[in-house]
Amino acid sequence: MATFANPYVGDENIKLTDKQLMQAIRLDIAGELEAIYVYEAHILATDNPAAIKVLSDIRDEEKSHMGELITLMRYLDPEEMVHFLDGEEEVRELLGIDADGNKVSAATVGSLKED
Ligand SMILES: [Fe+2]
Incomplete structure (x- = not known):
């Protein structure tokens, strides 16, 4: 997912409010979902066992990242x-x-x- 248009990326002087941070995390989760989708597509598109093994491991790491981000959202916003x-x-x-x-x-x- 391209993030060049995201105003929060690369601006080291900005400090997000919790509300802005929640919005940023939603975008982060979307990025993780897109990464999972793309890795899965590449896994399905190859018969190379080494590529399947490595890409599957990376895909699963992205799933863990998604879980971490959702858990962070739960912590930051009880509602x-x-x-x-x-x-x-x-x-x-x-x-x-x-x-x-x-x-x-x-x-x-x-x-x-x-x-
Ligand atoms: Fe990730």
């Missing part, structure tokens, strides 16, 4: 965390799983199709 947790709980209920992904009840996803 954001409430929304994240609401979304997580909603999906867990739909899928009938607990926080670790273990099946705990019948999925309700099928009932959504009737709505």
